Amino acid sequence: xxxxxxxxxxxxxxxxxxxxxxxxxxxxxxxxxxxxxxxxxxxxxxxxxxxxxxxxxxxxxxxxxxxxxxxxxxxxxxxxxxxxxxxxxxxxxxxxxxxxxxxxxxxxxxxxxxxxxxxxxxxxxxxxxxxxxxxxxxxxxxxxxxxxxxxxxxxxxxxxxxxxxxxxxxxxxxxxxxxxxxxxxxxxxxxxxxxxxxxxxxxxxxxxxxxxxxxxxxxxxxxxxxxxxxxxxxxxxxxxxxxxxxxxxxxxxxxxxxxxxxxxxxxxxxxxxxxxxxxxxxxxxxxxxxxxxxxxxxxxxxxxxxxxxxxxxxxxxxxxxxxxxxxxxxxxxxxxxxxxxxxxxxxxxxxxxxxxxxxxxxxxxxxxxxxxxxxxxxxxxxxxxxxxxxxxxxxxxxxxxxxxxxxxxxxxxxxxxxxxxxxxxxxxxxxxxxxxxxxxxxxxxxxxxxxxxxxxxxxxxxxxxxxxxxxxxxxxxxxxxxxxxxxxxxxxxxxxxx
Amino acid sequence: xxxxxxxxxxxxxxxxxxxxxxxxxxxxxxxxxxxxxxxxxxxxxxxxxxxxxxxxxxxxxxxxxxxxxxxxxxxxxxxxxxxxxxxxxxxxxxxxxxxxxxxxxxxxxxxxxxxxxxxxxxxxxxxxxxxxxxxxxxxxxxxxxxxxxxxxxxxxxxxxxxxxxxxxxxxxxxxxxxxxxxxxxxxxxxxxxxxxxxxxxxxxxxxxxxxxxxxxxxxxxxxxxxxxxxxxxxxxxxxxxxxxxxxxxxxxxxxxxxxxxxxxxxxxxxxxxxxxxxxxxxxxxxxxxxxxxxxxxxxxxxxxxxxxxxxxxxxxxxxxxxxxxxxxxxxxxxxxxxxxxxxxxxxxxxxxxxxxxxxxxxxxxxxxxxxxxxxxxxxxxxxxxxxxxxxxxxxxxxxxxxxxxxxxxxxxxxxxxxxxxxxxxxxxxxxxxxxxxxxxxxxxxxxxxxxxxxxxxxxxxxxxxxxxxxxxxxxxxxxxxxxxxxxxxxxxxxxxxx
Numbered sequence: 001x002x003x004x005x006x007x008x009x010x011x012x013x014x015x016x017x018x019x020x021x022x023x024x025x026x027x028x029x030x031x032x033x034x035x036x037x038x039x040x041x042x043x044x045x046x047x048x049x050x051x052x053x054x055x056x057x058x059x060x061x062x063x064x065x066x067x068x069x070x071x072x073x074x075x076x077x078x079x080x081x082x083x084x085x086x087x088x089x090x091x092x093x094x095x096x097x098x099x100x101x102x103x104x105x106x107x108x109x110x111x112x113x114x115x116x117x118x119x120x121x122x123x124x125x126x127x128x129x130x131x132x133x134x135x136x137x138x139x140x141x142x143x144x145x146x147x148x149x150x151x152x153x154x155x156x157x158x159x160x161x162x163x164x165x166x167x168x169x170x171x172x173x174x175x176x177x178x179x180x181x182x183x184x185x186x187x188x189x190x191x192x193x194x195x196x197x198x199x200x201x202x203x204x205x206x207x208x209x210x211x212x213x214x215x216x217x218x219x220x221x222x223x224x225x226x227x228x229x230x231x232x233x234x235x236x237x238x239x240x241x242x243x244x245x246x247x248x249x250x251x252x253x254x255x256x257x258x259x260x261x262x263x264x265x266x267x268x269x270x271x272x273x274x275x276x277x278x279x280x281x282x283x284x285x286x287x288x289x290x291x292x293x294x295x296x297x298x299x300x301x302x303x304x305x306x307x308x309x310x311x312x313x314x315x316x317x318x319x320x321x322x323x324x325x326x327x328x329x330x331x332x333x334x335x336x337x338x339x340x341x342x343x344x345x346x347x348x349x350x351x352x353x354x355x356x357x358x359x360x361x362x363x364x365x366x367x368x369x370x371x372x373x374x375x376x377x378x379x380x381x382x383x384x385x386x387x388x389x390x391x392x393x394x395x396x397x398x399x400x401x402x403x404x405x406x407x408x409x410x411x412x413x414x415x416x417x418x419x420x421x422x423x424x425x426x427x428x429x430x431x432x433x434x435x436x437x438x439x440x441x442x443x444x445x446x447x448x449x450x451x452x453x454x455x456x457x458x459x460x461x462x463x464x465x466x467x468x469x470x471x472x473x474x475x476x477x478x479x480x481x482x483x484x485x486x487x488x489x490x491x492x493x494x495x496x497x498x
Numbered sequence: 499x500x501x502x503x504x505x506x507x508x509x510x511x512x513x514x515x516x517x518x519x520x521x522x523x524x525x526x527x528x529x530x531x532x533x534x535x536x537x538x539x540x541x542x543x544x545x546x547x548x549x550x551x552x553x554x555x556x557x558x559x560x561x562x563x564x565x566x567x568x569x570x571x572x573x574x575x576x577x578x579x580x581x582x583x584x585x586x587x588x589x590x591x592x593x594x595x596x597x598x599x600x601x602x603x604x605x606x607x608x609x610x611x612x613x614x615x616x617x618x619x620x621x622x623x624x625x626x627x628x629x630x631x632x633x634x635x636x637x638x639x640x641x642x643x644x645x646x647x648x649x650x651x652x653x654x655x656x657x658x659x660x661x662x663x664x665x666x667x668x669x670x671x672x673x674x675x676x677x678x679x680x681x682x683x684x685x686x687x688x689x690x691x692x693x694x695x696x697x698x699x700x701x702x703x704x705x706x707x708x709x710x711x712x713x714x715x716x717x718x719x720x721x722x723x724x725x726x727x728x729x730x731x732x733x734x735x736x737x738x739x740x741x742x743x744x745x746x747x748x749x750x751x752x753x754x755x756x757x758x759x760x761x762x763x764x765x766x767x768x769x770x771x772x773x774x775x776x777x778x779x780x781x782x783x784x785x786x787x788x789x790x791x792x793x794x795x796x797x798x799x800x801x802x803x804x805x806x807x808x809x810x811x812x813x814x815x816x817x818x819x820x821x822x823x824x825x826x827x828x829x830x831x832x833x834x835x836x837x838x839x840x841x842x843x844x845x846x847x848x849x850x851x852x853x854x855x856x857x858x859x860x861x862x863x864x865x866x867x868x869x870x871x872x873x874x875x876x877x878x879x880x881x882x883x884x885x886x887x888x889x890x891x892x893x894x895x896x897x898x899x900x901x902x903x904x905x906x907x908x909x910x911x912x913x914x915x916x917x918x919x920x921x922x923x924x925x926x927x928x929x930x931x932x933x934x935x936x937x938x939x940x941x942x943x944x945x946x947x948x949x950x951x952x953x954x955x956x957x958x959x960x961x962x963x964x965x966x967x968x969x970x971x972x973x974x975x976x977x978x979x980x981x982x983x984x985x986x987x988x989x990x991x992x993x994x995x996x
Contacts, residue, residue, distance in 0.1 A: 219633025219751075233750065237845060246811025252731065252935020253717075255832030255860050256775045257806060257823050259814045262835035263771055270768035273761055275885040277754045308755060316757045317889045325755050327896055328756020334753030336849050337760035339841030347735060347896050349858055349935075350965065351834050360847055362753050387773040390814045437847075467748050467848060493742050 004171065005422075006158060006484050011156035014477055019152050020135065023478065024126040026050070026105075026144040027137040027478070031105035031327060033083065033186040036076050044083040044182045047105050051147065051180055055088035060169055064089040064457065070183075070190035082190040085180025087206060090154065090168060091175035097492055098175040100213040102445060103147045104184030107139035108467045133475040141460035141473040145481070146216035149459055152482040153489070155491070173467075173493035177206060178277040184217070184435070184441065187399060192444050199448045212412040214456040214488070220461050221433045222307045227421045228413055229456035231330065231434030232442055234363030234403035236372045239341075239356040240268055240380065249351040258351070259389045262343060265357045266392075271383055272359060273335040277318050279361065280434040282375045283345050286367050287333060298330070299323050301431050311463050330434035334362045355386040362436060369400030401438035406446070408432050410453040415491035416484075422491075423483045457488065502658060502669065503920075504536050506984050514977055518633065521976065522624040523605075524548070524642040526938065531581065531604035531684040542581040542680045545603050549645065549678055553586035558667055562587040568681075568688035575846040580688040581680025585704060588652065588666060589673035595990055598711040600943060601645045602682030605960040606965045614967040621969075631973040639958035639971040644714035644983075645678060647957055647976065651984040671991035675704060675991040682715070682939065685897060690942050696945045702852050710910040710987070711943050711952040717888040718959050719824070719931045720805045724918045724982070726911055727954035729828065729932030730862035732901035734870045737839075737854040737894040738766055738878065740798035755962035756849070757887045758865035760841060763855045766891075769881055770857065771833040774784030775816050775826065777796050777859065780873045784865050785831060796828070797821050809961050829931035832860045842993055858897070860934060902944070906930050909949040913989035914982075920989075921981045 012019070031047035032040060039220040048067060056065045061422035070082035083106065091098075117136075120127045126137035128394050135145075154168065155280035161168045169175070198205035220227040242261035250260065273279050276302045290298075303322045309315060319325055328334065361372055384393045407413075413432075420430045435456070446454045465471045509519070529545035530538060546565060554563045559605050570910035581604065589596075608621040615634075624635035633643075652666065659666045667673075681687045694704035703978045740759035747756065788796075795927040799821045807813060817823055826832065838855035859870055875893050882891045905911075911930075918928045933954070944952045957979035963969045 037810065187623060222955070233751070237847065241846075244810075244812060244814045247966060250811060250834070251832065251834035251858060252733070252933060253827065253960070254810065255934055256830050256835045257816055257934075258810055258827035259773060259816060260775075260834055261537045261590065262837070263775075265775055266764045266767035266835060267773060269764035275757060275761055275765060277758075277761075286681070305964065312742075312747060312756055314742065314890075316742045318755060318757060318950070328754035329751065332754050334749065336749035336753045336758055337764060337841075338749070338846055338848060339760070339836060339843055339850065341843040343837030343843070344836075344856065345837055345839040345841070347737075347856060348836055349733070349834070350836065352837065358842065358845060360749060360931055362750060389773045392812075435750065436755075437748060462751070465745070486881060 005487065005490060007160050008156050009483055011159055012152065012479055012482050015156070016475070019148065019478065019482065020128050020475070022151060023145060023148045023254050024128060025137060026148055027126040027139055028124055028248065030124050031106045031139070031182065032109050033183045033235055034109055038078065038080055041080040041083070042104050042439065045081065048084040048182050049088055049136045051086045051105050054151055055086065058090060058150055058158055058168055059088055060167060068194060070194055073189060085191065085194060086178070087179040087262070088178040089176070091172055093169070093175055095212045096174050098177060098209050099489070099492055100179065100207065100210045100445065102179050102213065102215045102441060103143040103150070103217055104181045105144065105147060106182045106185050107142065110138050111469065113138070113469045120470065129417035132470040135475060135478065136470055138471055140471055141219070141464040142466035142471065143217050144474040145478055146459045148479065149216070149482045149485050150178065150298055150468055152378060153486040156486065173490045176489070177210060179206070184482045186205050188441050191441065195444055195448050207448050210452065212452055212492070213449060215439065215442060215454060215456045216444070216459060216485070218456050218458045219464055219466065221301060221303060221431045222459045223310060223463050225302045225428055225431050226424050227431040227433045228408070228416050228434045229435055229458060230408035230413065231405040232366065232403060232438055233333070233434070233436050235360055235399060235401040235438040236363060236369040236376070237360040237399035238376060239358055239398055240265060241356045241394045241396060242391050242426055243354045244391040245353040248353050250350045251351050254351060259391045260351050261355045261391050262352055263390055264384070264387055264389045264393065265340065265355060267387055268380055268383055269337055269357060269359070274336070277334060279333060279335045280379060282379055283333060283361065283372060286371070287365050289305060290327060290331065291352060294331070295323060300328055301433070307462070310444050311384065317440035331364055333364055333367055334436070336360055362438070363403045365403065369397065370404060373397045374394060402443050404446070405434065406444050406454050411495035412453040414457045414491070415495050416488050418456050418491040419484050419487035422487050423480050457484070503985060503988060505658050505899035506548055506654050507981055509657055510650065512981050513654070514973070517646065517976065517980065518626050519971070520649060521633060521643060522626060525624040525637055526622055526644055528622050529604045529637070529680065530607050531681045532607055533792060534578060536576065536578055539578045539581070543579065544605050546582045546584055546680050549584045549603050552649055553584065553676065555614065556588060556656055556666055557586055557763060558665060565613040566692060568692055572850040575916060579708045583680070583689065583692060584676070584678040587674070587677040589821045590668055591667070591673055594672050595709045596675060596707045597769040597987070597990055598675045598677065598705065598708045598713065598943065598947065599648060599716055600677050600939060601641040601648070602679045603642065603645060604680045604683050605640065606683050608636050609967065611636070611967045618968065620851045632970040633973060633976065634968055634970045636969055638969055639717070639962040640969065641715050643971040643976055644957045644979070645828040647714070648676065650980040654984065666679060671988045674987070675708060675783045677704065686939055689939065693942055693946050705946050708947055710949065710950055710990070713937065713940060713943070713952065714953045714957060714983070715937055716933050716954050716956045717962055717964065718956055719799060719801060719929045721808060721961050723800045723926055723929050724922050725931045725956055726906070726914050726918070727829050727837060727933055727956060728906035729903040729909065730901060730936055731831070731932070731934050732865065732867060733858055733897060733899045733936040734861060734867040734874070734895060735897035736874060737856055737896055739854045739892045739894060740889050741852045743851040746851050747845045749849050752849060757889045758849050759853045759889050760850055762882070762885055762887045762889055762891065763838065765885055766878055766881055767835055767857070769853060770835070777831060777833045778877060780877055781831060781859065781870060784869070785863050788825060788829065792829070793821060796824050799824055799931070805892045805960070827934035829862055831862055831865060831935070834858055835968040860936070861901045863901065866900060867895065871955070872894045899938035900941050902941050903932065904944070904952050909993035910990070911994050914953055914955050914986050917982050917985035918987040919976050920985050
């Protein structure tokens with residue numbers, strides 16, 4: 001087996017250029033799931049077809065790779081189809097463990113990428129020429145890099161299997177069930193429904209016999225140490241809608257004659273969160289203070305204020321204590337104000353008449369979106385009443401995701417831990433992290449597997465800028481990440497399932 | 499003379515269709531002065547040339563109509579020319595009074611006009627077919643209607659003069675000096691400088707011998723009663739600039755790790771103004787409370803809460819007392835928050851890293867922009883210090899305009915008063931108003947005339963939506979406005995200059 005791993009590593013080392021080309025090919029598809037035009041959606045669907053074709057090379061039987069049609073997206077006009085789910089299955093050996101692998105092939109929009117990135121003007125043409133090894137392009141790290149990583153693993157093992165004259169599935173140490181979706185950046189529309197239907201089949205359908213899951217859709221805590229992730233904050237994303245007059249008004253003519261929605265909104269916003277990041281009392285009180293033991297666990301992370309500074313550029317950290325900082329991301333709720341729809345960004349003197357103030361709360365522990373929604377709604381109604389405004393106010397819960405904490409002592413984590421050390425060395429023992437962001441599919445998968453362990457195994461670094469301009473994946477992370485994925489399969493096989 | 503006015507009215511009555519066509523021709527030019535592209539600016543320049551050509555028909559000598567080149571606009575790249583000032587002079591009779599007339603031929607941008615106005619999709623094609631008499635198009639009321647009104651007056655009198663075999667100037671009761679600019683909606687760039695140079699000529703150049711001024715660039719207080727305007731609020735338009743990290747950050751990863759500029763900004767915004775419209779103390783204290791006499795003057799205005807409701811659509815007025823409402827517009831300062839540059843209007847989870855919060859204060863009395871700027875700056879610095887944020891904050895004064903109050907008892911106003919009653923009848927004795935908005939050129943003109951009286955003589959109604967979508971001018975206002983302009987000239991001639 002050790003010989004086979006060596007061949008795998010050698011294959012990766014000698015095929016780096018091919019693997020980069022594979023990623024560049026995938027980045028070419030502008031698979032922006034939030035683009036609701038028929039043309040925009042077609043790009044996402046095309047990306048799904050491409051992924052389907054890539055995995056089709058490695059399956060034993062045609063039915064082992066599928067494009068699952070999720071039907072139409074409800075809220076679009078004209079109606080557009082949801083992108084397909086891509087399924088691929090390698091191995092059905094009852095004597096081997098079966099691991100479920102999830103990633104997504106859709107990407108975030110590119111906003112002002114062209115203007116901001118004069119050196120890399122096209123977000124969908126991967127920049128592969130940088131001396132620092134950064135591969136810059138939309139989706140490079142989120143999640144096209146990881147998906148291509150899995151393809152790299154299969155290609156390498158197919159080559160080894162061909163050399164041995166054996167089928168690919170036979171030489172792989174575990175069975176794998178892949179699921180790649182195309183709507184993750186748009187609330188995974190349609191996927192929950194499909195998974196729920198699938199698990200209600202007598203044999204649990206695609207989830208039959210799966211012993212653990214691996215999600216490749218997050219990032220290291222830092223730029224310099226690998227991570228295994230066992231927790232996620234949830235999210236409740238809100239709009240405060242305030243409506244005053246029926247039209248925008250000229251502030252010269254109507255200033256100090258009417259209740260202005262912006263005036264009301266900033267009063268409400270100002271009560272939600274302080275400069276120190278502390279949220280209003282009713283939300284803050286839902287989370288107990290950290291115990292000394294818990295604090296000690298966070299203190300083990302290889303994290304310094306300088307790591308944060310590297311990501312944020314300017315010294316605007318909330319604390320000088322790195323333990324407070326990582327707890328700020330991982331185990332405290334946070335509230336961010338994102339912007340206002342209906343207001344102006346140019347120098348215009350109009351009074352906006354109808355606005356939606358956008359903010360979100362990252363949730364932990366018992367903070368379900370429902371519970372927090374009720375608390376926020378009650379709080380804002382009370383405070384809006386206090387304002388004595390004649391405008392109309394309402395609250396909309398736009399996006400929700402449950403918080404999640406998994407079992408970091410499970411053999412699934414032990415396998416990933418061993419694989420990480422095998423590739424990166426013992427000096428880079430992985431950080432055990434909880435993500436500040438939410439990946440709601442994690443909970444869906446855990447439920448689909450009746451509580452079997454779910455691991456998040458990140459490929460990219462903390463500074464990849466997944467949702468920002470100049471998103472990148474470092475070559476080193478891409479190649480070593482490919483090796484970690486492959487080695488993880490071998491380590492899984494070694495584990496004694498409890 | 500009375501016979502001549504009758505002929506004038508008859509001409510207007512029999513040429514309504516021609517006058518509407520004249521306005522439609524003028525609206526065709528998309529003369530948006532804030533469009534800084536060379537093509538966009540060319541439209542404004544073309545509009546200036548058109549106005550020049552129109553007035554050239556009515557002057558006695560070629561040099562009585564001029565296109566004044568104001569040079570280049572400094573802050574554009576590539577450099578673009580400023581639109582020309584159009585000057586026209588009718589009459590040089592030392593025995594007649596000379597009135598100076600100002601208006602502007604540039605317009606506001608059209609923003610979402612096309613989407614919002616499915617019935618009138620093109621802002622620059624005047625809708626002349628509505629049974630309610632509204633003429634809908636960008637610039638219809640601000641200020642193409644008024645400029646065409648003056649052309650109508652000249653055309654009618656030219657016809658009368660031709661009938662009498664006399665030159666136009668001879669039958670006009672006063673001398674007129676027109677000045678039309680093309681940058682009013684963009685801070686009148688270049689005009690102040692030209693006026694200051696002009697008045698320093700030995701004979702005061704274009705302003706030589708002018709006895710009073712008439713500005714046709716504002717609106718009635720209501721939809722149903724004409725108005726004469728003797729005051730304007732000033733303006734100080736500010737940006738609060740806050741900078742945190744060097745890039746926008748993902749709120750999942752960085753929420754509760756960094757100081758967020760939006761959090762700081764809404765704290766500052768919330769301190770500036772209350773839901774009741776009252777500004778923070780230091781600004782409010784600059785303005786004395788109204789005396790009983792002053793209050794009585796405002797109580798004379800023909801204004802009801804229902805007038806405001808008609809403009810604003812929903813019942814969001816700050817007070818049920820119409821006197822408080824008109825004082826809110828005319829003699830109190832107001833503070834409006836317009837929006838935020840750098841924040842998001844879509845449902846995005848990013849933390850904006852660099853934002854500019856836009857707000858403006860409408861100024862009255864002793865509130866010069868300079869004095870208010872100092873007070874706002876001091877206030878915000880103190881409050882930002884209190885926040886203990888590591889972000890960087892600065893304040894920019896983006897636009898400034900002085901407040902102004904003129905002499906409403908001057909013969910210039912008496913002439914306009916008499917003209918208004920002559921056209922509209924005694925039941926529509928004009929409201930004496932102060933505008934809530936600012937027209938900074940008013941002060942420049944007053945200074946250029948060494949303090950001679952300046953009158954604002956509005957043509958349009960309060961609901962014309964000058965800077966909004968569906969800007970309109972009512973046919974009745976256009977035709978009666980033309981009559982008022984002409985009659986005003988006769989009434990000016992009657993006045994005994996004090």
